[in-house]
Amino acid sequence: MQSSSILTMSDIAISFGQVKALDGVSLDVHRGEVHGICGENGAGKSTLMKVLSGVYPAGTYTGSIQFDGHDVGYRSINDSERDGIVIIHQELALSPYLSIAENIFLGNEQQTRGVIDWNSTNAEAAKLLARVGLRENPSTPVLELGVGKQQLVEIAKALSKNVKLLILDEPTAALNDEDSAHLLGLIEQLRDQGITSIIISHKLREIKRIADSVTIIRDGKTIESFSMSEPDATENRIIRSMVGRDLNNLFPPRDPDIGDEVLRVEDWTVYHPVDTSRKVVDGASFSVRAGEIVGFAGLMGAGRTELAMSVFGHSYGTRISGRIYKNGTEIQARSVGEAISHGIAYATEDRKRYGLNLIKDISENVSSAALAKLSRAGVVDRNREHKVADSYREKMNIKAPSVSAITGKLSGGNQQKVVLSKWIFTGPDVLFLDEPTRGIDVGAKYEIYGIINELAAQGKAVVVISSELPELLGLADRIYAISEGRLTGEVARADATQEVLMEYMTAGKD
Template sequence: MTTLLEMRGIGKAFAGVKALNDVSFTVTQGEIHALVGENGAGKSTLMKVLSGVYPHGSYDGSIVYDGEERQFRDINDSEALGIITIHQELALIPLLSIAENIFISSPPSRFGVIDRDAVFARSRQLLAKVGLNEAPDTLVTNLGVGKQQLVEIAKALSKKVRLLILDEPTASLNESDSAALLDLLLEFRSQGMSAILISHKLNEVARVADRITVLRDGRTVDTLDCEAGAVEEDRIIRKMVDRDLEHRFPKREPNIGEPVFKVENWSVYHPLHADRQVIRNVDFQVRRGEIVGIAGLMGAGRTEFAMSLFGRSWGRRITGRATLHGREIDLSTVSRAIDAGLAYVTEDRKQLGLLLTDDVRKNITLANLEGVASGSVIDDIRELRVASDYRNRMRIRCSDVYQTSGHLSGGNQQKVVLSKWLFTDPEILILDEPTRGIDIGAKYEIYCIINELADAGKAVIVISSEMPELLGICDRICVMNEGAFVGEFDRSEATQEKIMRVIMRKGERLVVRDLERELQDKQLGEAHP
């Protein structure tokens, strides 16, 4: 196979701390090469060196691409040679159309004027290539996350991509969308395109990768050849974390008590579409010391339900009753929800969970400033003591509590968010995708923290798109579809097959119901022309 890319002896330091140390990495023509490692291992830093985000001269080593040594000054230099990166946080403008997003940087033009006919014609060709059956003038805000990911790939193809870098491309996708994206990647490989895949989902890596390079602590540990034979996930994990994980999920003997938190007849309407009911008359409860999972496909209403509970931070026309220890509680604002004993760890830690430009200390104490204040003035010594205590308890890896939160790895950022809400001393902790975008070692630590909270008598609600995660850590799993709970399983009886069967059976009933409603509307229209 012809070598397309060779990175030789790459080193990169920040303030004297080595992020990369003598890393070597190669990609051949028409290969999917996976890059794995714990958060902070150096994967993103290595790709930023390759793409020119860190320009030539700011790192040690050399980059040979297509047989020539390259010295990229910025991202435009790498893109000009067909090296295109699709980031985990999609770089699309919601209120522009698909076509406008695809050609936002270099639209086809005639005599200096954008040729809209050419833009739309070319967009249709690219959308067909990625299997997206949407009109080019559709606004991106009206697309689901899976379709937005396909728009990003179409955007990359418009730049004549030769080497596609995908950073956690399936982190926000459900299983069917993830499978479709991976199938598309395999199709591109058959056409001769090369790809670098960064992912924490090791089952997906093992499915599509030709080779897997493992980074640990900024160094190349090993490169595994998948074509020589199937690579077991446990082998990859051992290389990543330098230790055996006998069990993916920590053992726990639950001690579940009486019902603590109950929701009755909870209904929520869409904040923009006033006639669209998103949560439909939900009844739900969680007991002391219990970990309850909420499963469901993308769009089932899980996050909307959680956010509507937490101070009505999503939705309108919210009705229903919530009780804690049998007494009705006021959840009408976020501050009242916190005072009532609720905490919500958002699925989007970067946008909604943290102040990335502030340090670890301020982020940890942000939700409970009264806990570190004397009167109305923040006590710096008390704040430092609290932050340092949580840093030690949660095993947050940072230089000190004055380190900027945006400079931490994903797993450590998640621990800071957890610390922030634990400092409010909640009785009910809602965790929305608590391990999204973090590595297997950090996941295990998060699972241990969740177990410790339940063992301390907290009631924990976990929303996750990863079914094995719910099966591995939850005492009970509630299944959500179309804004309603459609099934419930105890830990001992829950399986992926049973959960999916409940979802699909409910989906079939919804289709029948909609067809009956359409028939009734048609008959009514014929009776009253």
């Protein structure tokens, strides 16, 4: 008789040096379900999946794994994929310069006597694309696709391997609402087709919507597993298990003390850097005051990031026009260095690619935007650099053994704190924070919100760009909505609702 469980992991433990990453974790996944795994950054979720898939091979951990009715202990990813276990990581593993079809069958080529059959490759790829609802020519290079479509290519690739258990790590972290909804709908379709899925996500509303059951991991231990059909299977229960305490208010309390205007941007217009005939920001005007948190709401591609980056030293776009006023005086910020000298900082939405040097340590990252403060005759004083970084490690509660820790090995929440430390060290008066909590768990979000509130309390002017409307509603004193490059509305905190913002965000051009 076939077991109702397709995967059982029992008492899994693994250590790296003196650090116990997993300490007796158990996981039971039922056949044909969507199983959510939740936990704070660094809780052990990804480590557990690496144990399962053979990235950490049998012999490096203790405990037992049963998959599809058999005891298993994989030595490599190839071993687990042969059994039908496929992981799609948050950082997608596609080759941008190869076609969709080539990516789908990379390492699993359609061949006859060692010669690739391109007709078969493209035909089979087309079938898989239809199955995931992606209407693209299989010969299209992957670099021409958006992130949402690339996710679908990854799932098509998994289906080509006769997947039995599909594991998705933060699959919607970089997707807009429309792409997220499509992806979640596809996971539900795959469930109806008998494919079991594990979804790791910090977006608890998505877990609530799609998961049949959920397991919570905290500090390398299984806290609890339960069916989402239980009456008390709420987001609050998941949060309580994740962080070990109640977060009755997801946003720290704040009593705003708003002062004079610090930054005003007037009639700001930006054209696309490649297609120079396309306007991406169209006559935008906005302001932010000392001690104020101003939000920017907009759908993906609306122009929020382009607006902020272009104001920050023309770091995006071409044919830029408009005026910037700092404390009532017009300034020029035509380069990043010039913007920094005027007290403007911008923390990017993509911390891994643009915000941090992941192979350098914490101290070098913290100092990187203000080396002049630590240099004499062009030579950086490493002792001062270390002391400065260590003070930020303490103030920002960066969880690392020392500032000599490599930044790429930190959790997402701690990496974000390093990004904020880097820009706070420049001594800014205005901070643009672009998606400051993307890919961060609920506990770390609360800490980041506290840091943002503290910056405002110090009299900084803070601009927060976020795709999560509840985040803007919980943080911002005023919110601007942007649609198709135009600012379409300005809403005070007291008047702001998701419905009001969405109406402005979807407003087309006159």
